[in-house]
Amino acid sequence: MRHWLMKSEPDEFSIDDLQRVGTEPWTGVRNYQARNFMRDGMKPGDRILFYHSNTKVPGVAGIAEVASKPYPDPTQFDPGSDYHDPRASREAPRWMLVDVGFVEKLPEVVSLEAIKAIADELDDFALVRRGNRLSVMPVTAGQYTRILKLARRS
DNA sequence: GCCAACGTTGGC
DNA sequence: GCCAACGTTGGC
Numbered sequence: 409m410r411h412w413l414m415k416s417e418p419d420e421f422s423i424d425d426l427q428r429v430g431t432e433p434w435t436g437v438r439n440y441q442a443r444n445f446m447r448d449g450m451k452p453g454d455r456i457l458f459y460h461s462n463t464k465v466p467g468v469a470g471i472a473e474v475a476s477k478p479y480p481d482p483t484q485f486d487p488g489s490d491y492h493d494p495r496a497s498r499e500a501p502r503w504m505l506v507d508v509g510f511v512e513k514l515p516e517v518v519s520l521e522a523i524k525a526i527a528d529e530l531d532d533f534a535l536v537r538r539g540n541r542l543s544v545m546p547v548t549a550g551q552y553t554r555i556l557k558l559a560r561r562s
Numbered sequence: 563g564c565c566a567a568c569g570t571t572g573g574c
Numbered sequence: 575g576c577c578a579a580c581g582t583t584g585g586c
Contacts, residue, residue: 462584539567541583
């Protein structure tokens with residue numbers, strides 16, 4: 409099983425929203441690297457650190473899982489969608505996504521600050537690399553475990 | 563709200 | 575194919 413981190417702005421879609429709906433198609437990713445991780449790397453059952461970005465206390469707010477195989481993001485075909493991509497067609501879709509399923513809401517957010525504080529244990533964690541803006545990124549099993557350990561102590 | 567970082571676009 | 579301009583991300 410692989411592990412991932414996926415960012416979401418909680419004002420748009422939070423861990424509570426995911427808990428409410430159960431499963432959510434991860435529409436709207438329009439970055440090739442992030443797409444490639446979903447398209448080429450993700451398998452159903454993979455675990456995901458659900459990260460709240462662009463908010464007061466950014467950090468890992470919960471655990472999710474990959475809940476489908478990759479498939480074309482339907483919003484790319486929808487002229488009425490903000491994510492419409494006129495260069496994409498059904499025959500040649502450009503953007504792929506997976507469904508994300510709720511697993512667990514952490515009792516408290518593991519803040520970016522707390523993650524940075526143990527960065528030396530996380531050897532080269534993509535999230536804390538300067539200037540990183542990727543919304544989907546791989547996480548090693550060790551990184552995944554260490555970050556969750558921060559949520560489970562206390 | 564600011565702005566650094568950085569991916570994408572498009573003129574040449 | 576270079577690279578300046580532009581748009582977006584996301585921490586602060």
